[in-house]
Amino acid sequence: SQTIHQWPATLVQPVGSPLSLECTVEGTSNPNLYWYRQAAGRGLQLLFYSIGIDQISSEVPQNLSASRPQDRQFILSSKKLLLSDSGFYLCAWSQGSYGYTFGSGTRLTVV
């Protein structure tokens, strides 16, 4: 069966510091991968999606970037965090036109 791993679970980082969140999927090949952000009490905003290795599309301009160095690995990064980057970051995968499975999320607090 397929599983998705996301880490770390929580992170407190100072403004201006770098960020790296990692997501991996097991048990499937060539999944579609996604990064979403959920601000406190808000909905889920699509940040990036990827249909294959090194194929990344961004939905909104921002201080973040994403990379997919391997088929089942998706990384969210920032060179310098802003206060507004705080939120709950969720990785997800899907196959074809089926629904998503979300990772357990990373709660990022920028201080």
Add this chain to the structure above:
Amino acid sequence: GENVEQHPSTLSVQEGDSAVIKCTYSDSASNYFPWYKQELGKRPQLIIDIRSNVGEKKDQRIAVTLNKTAKHFSLHITETQPEDSAVYFCAASIWTGANNLFFGTGTRLTVIP
């Protein structure tokens, strides 16, 4: 991109009553409409979905209806139970090679015992 609106933002019902959450979408090309349940501090989990070639789908106490002409879809929960309390998100999907989901802002459902 797609714009999904969801109402109400909060909903309180007595245990055993029904709950209805409504969403509208803007892009007529959207063809897949899932609903997710998110408990506090946890990941959203898919509870039911519907495709644009179907008008209604039911799974035990949960049902979803879709009106493509009006571009709206609804979640119906019957015989609500305290464990149904959570935030519910609707979403609409446009196929771009990936199944990009655009989410509503969520409805916090509270079932009062």
